[in-house]
Amino acid sequence: MQFTKMHGLGNSYIYVDTFKEVLKEEDLPQLAIEVADKNTGIGSDGLILICPSEVAPVKMRVFNNDGSEAKNCGNGLRCVAKFAYEHGYVQEKTFQIETLGGCVEATVHVEDQVVKNVTVDMGKPILARKAIPMLGEDQEQIVAEPFTINGETMEVTAVSMGNPHAVMFVSDIHEAPVETVGPLMEKDERFPEWVNVEFVEVVSKQEVHFRVWERGSGITQACGTGACAAVVASVLNGFAKKDEEVVVHLLGGDLMITWQENGHVLMTGAAEVICEGVYQRK
Numbered sequence: 646m647q648f649t650k651m652h653g654l655g656n657s658y659i660y661v662d663t664f665k666e667v668l669k670e671e672d673l674p675q676l677a678i679e680v681a682d683k684n685t686g687i688g689s690d691g692l693i694l695i696c697p698s699e700v701a702p703v704k705m706r707v708f709n710n711d712g713s714e715a716k717n718c719g720n721g722l723r724c725v726a727k728f729a730y731e732h733g734y735v736q737e738k739t740f741q742i743e744t745l746g747g748c749v750e751a752t753v754h755v756e757d758q759v760v761k762n763v764t765v766d767m768g769k770p771i772l773a774r775k776a777i778p779m780l781g782e783d784q785e786q787i788v789a790e791p792f793t794i795n796g797e798t799m800e801v802t803a804v805s806m807g808n809p810h811a812v813m814f815v816s817d818i819h820e821a822p823v824e825t826v827g828p829l830m831e832k833d834e835r836f837p838e839w840v841n842v843e844f845v846e847v848v849s850k851q852e853v854h855f856r857v858w859e860r861g862s863g864i865t866q867a868c869g870t871g872a873c874a875a876v877v878a879s880v881l882n883g884f885a886k887k888d889e890e891v892v893v894h895l896l897g898g899d900l901m902i903t904w905q906e907n908g909h910v911l912m913t914g915a916a917e918v919i920c921e922g923v924y925q926r927k
């Protein structure tokens with residue numbers, strides 16, 4: 646199986662072009678687990694398929710390294726946009742990409758025929774409790790809701806970018822309980838579809854530090870949808886403002902994110918190829 650390994654700020658996936666490779670639907674979860682394994686596979690945070698679509702030039706499907714399928718992936722979208730442009734699946738620099746969470750619009754920034762950075766209009770965040778989804782009384786927004794876990798009460802702001810995120814603000818990102826609270830909250834019953842868990846330290850209205858425990862993948866170097874959720878949560882909590890760009894410092898690098906007055910979240914960041922190759926399937 647031909648693959649391309651790409652990353653967005655260190656959040657790497659094995660990308661397979663299903664315009665050319667034929668994969669069986671029932672094999673996909675196990676294939677994601679296998680290719681992601683750093684010892685017996687290629688090593689990544691998961692598997693992403695670049696597929697034909699009836700509504701856009703390409704469709705993205707995302708599988709975490711535990712084999713679970715997700716509805717969206719910000720770092721993945723930037724890499725899919727780079728791949729689609731550089732492999733001639735699109736001729737324009739701005740185009741649609743279909744995801745399980747709906748279509749998004751990507752714009753590639755090209756230098757000497759190479760896509761270095763990509764801007765994605767991630768659409769509008771989903772804030773209603775039932776749509777996150779999160780258990781509890783119907784509510785239009787979950788902002789700084791007390792959430793007791795592991796005997797500690799944190800304040801959670803819940804945001805979906807097509808995939809669910811629980812955002813908590815901390816005073817020192819280096820002290821964030823990523824390894825302890827992360828896995829406990831990820832599979833807490835109050836999140837029926839589990840949840841991505843983010844910790845944010847506010848530096849200013851234009852700058853935050855960010856760490857993440859991803860649903861289905863654990864700690865990653867970066868999470869694009871999580872960074873978008875972090876900026877939305879910052880605005881909802883009064884730590885940032887709409888229509889003002891926020892620089893999100895992730896372990897693997899920076900994303901520039903704006904929650905616009907029109908409700909759409911714009912994300913700009915790098916997308917890079919690591920290698921191409923042939924994977925010997927088991």
Ligand SMILES: N[C@H](CCC[C@H](N)C(=O)O)C(=O)O
Nearest residue numbers: 715718719720808868869870
């Ligand atoms: N773990 C996520 C999918 C990957 C998202 C992340 N890598 C990104 O860049 O947005 C989930 O299960 O919703």
